[in-house]
Amino acid sequence: MxxxxxxxxxxxxxxxxxxxxxxxxxxxxxxxxxxxxxxxxxxxxxxxxxxxxxxxxxxxxxGQRSSPQNISMEEQKLVENYRAMDDAARLNIQAVGDSFAQSKPKLKSGND
CATH class of the missing domain: 1.10.260.40 (lambda repressor-like DNA-binding domains)
Structure with a gap:
């Protein structure tokens, strides 16, 4: 090839x-x-x-793929999708990602 x-x-x-x-x-x-x-x-x-x-x-x-930097297949797919987006879509996904990263789910304790 x-x-x-x-x-x-x-x-x-x-x-x-x-x-x-x-x-x-x-x-x-x-x-x-x-x-x-x-x-x-x-x-x-x-x-x-x-x-x-x-x-x-x-x-x-x-002909050799670059080594993934210890990321999962799901993470690799996210990166590939992100790279395929236009600038507007990238800004939207960054905002969503920031929002999820900053939210902390409330875990139920055994006393609730």
Whole structure:
């Protein structure tokens, strides 16, 4: 499997179209398609941009997934979903997360 193949698989994992990934990476649509087709090699700036969008650059370059940093599958899914959101959705989820983190459930004691 070549870099272009892994670039396509990672784009699909993130749920983006080629048009969206071209925009995210700051390249022309045709240029991005050429990367996936293996006609040309992406520049470093593409990898920086798609990493910010949630792509696993280590996987694209080497075929090996980045090591999770001791997080559960549920936590990994939350991260993946968060990275796939637009800015407005991220702000909403941050507010909800802050609200839940600050609330402390009242536990019933044996004397209640």
């Amino acid at each position: 070549q870099t272009g193949d892994r670039l396509r698989l990672e784009r699909e994992r993130l749920g983006h179209t080629q048009t969206e990934m071209a925009k995210i990476s700051g390249v022309a649509f045709r240029t991005y398609c050429d990367y996936e087709a293996g006609k040309t090699e992406p520049k470093a700036s593409l990898f920086e941009a798609i990493h910010k969008a949630g792509a696993d650059v280590m996987y694209i370059l080497t």
